[in-house]
Amino acid sequence: MDLLAVLDEAVAVLKASLGDDDRAQGWTDDLRREVQEEISINRSVLRRHGTDMVRHLRPRFDEWMEREGVRAGRLRDLVGDVQRSLTEARATE
Numbered sequence: 001m002d003l004l005a006v007l008d009e010a011v012a013v014l015k016a017s018l019g020d021d022d023r024a025q026g027w028t029d030d031l032r033r034e035v036q037e038e039i040s041i042n043r044s045v046l047r048r049h050g051t052d053m054v055r056h057l058r059p060r061f062d063e064w065m066e067r068e069g070v071r072a073g074r075l076r077d078l079v080g081d082v083q084r085s086l087t088e089a090r091a092t093e
Helices: 003-015 020-024 029-049 051-056 061-068 074-092
Strands: none
Touching (some): 003 029, 003 074, 020 074, 029 051, 029 061, 029 074, 051 074
16 A cells, blocks of 8 residues: 555544544543644655655654553554554665
8 A cells, every 4th residue: 555545544544533442442532633643744744745755754653552551453553554654665765
């Protein structure tokens, strides 16, 4: 999947309200908004300035999820996909 498409999907999913399962996995509304905002900013940078800018992004979503105590689940998997996609794109630049 295209990098921007991965980011688009993540932003769209994270805009939606949390479900009971998400909350049980450690997500809060504030955390959801913060992660969505960070991904949205990364997406905007890449759209405005080109995907070559990916080398300047330092995705640390995995560390953030660990620090917040978020457990495995659909949103953590989605955020992990974002981090992997950004990391892979950096490696190919």
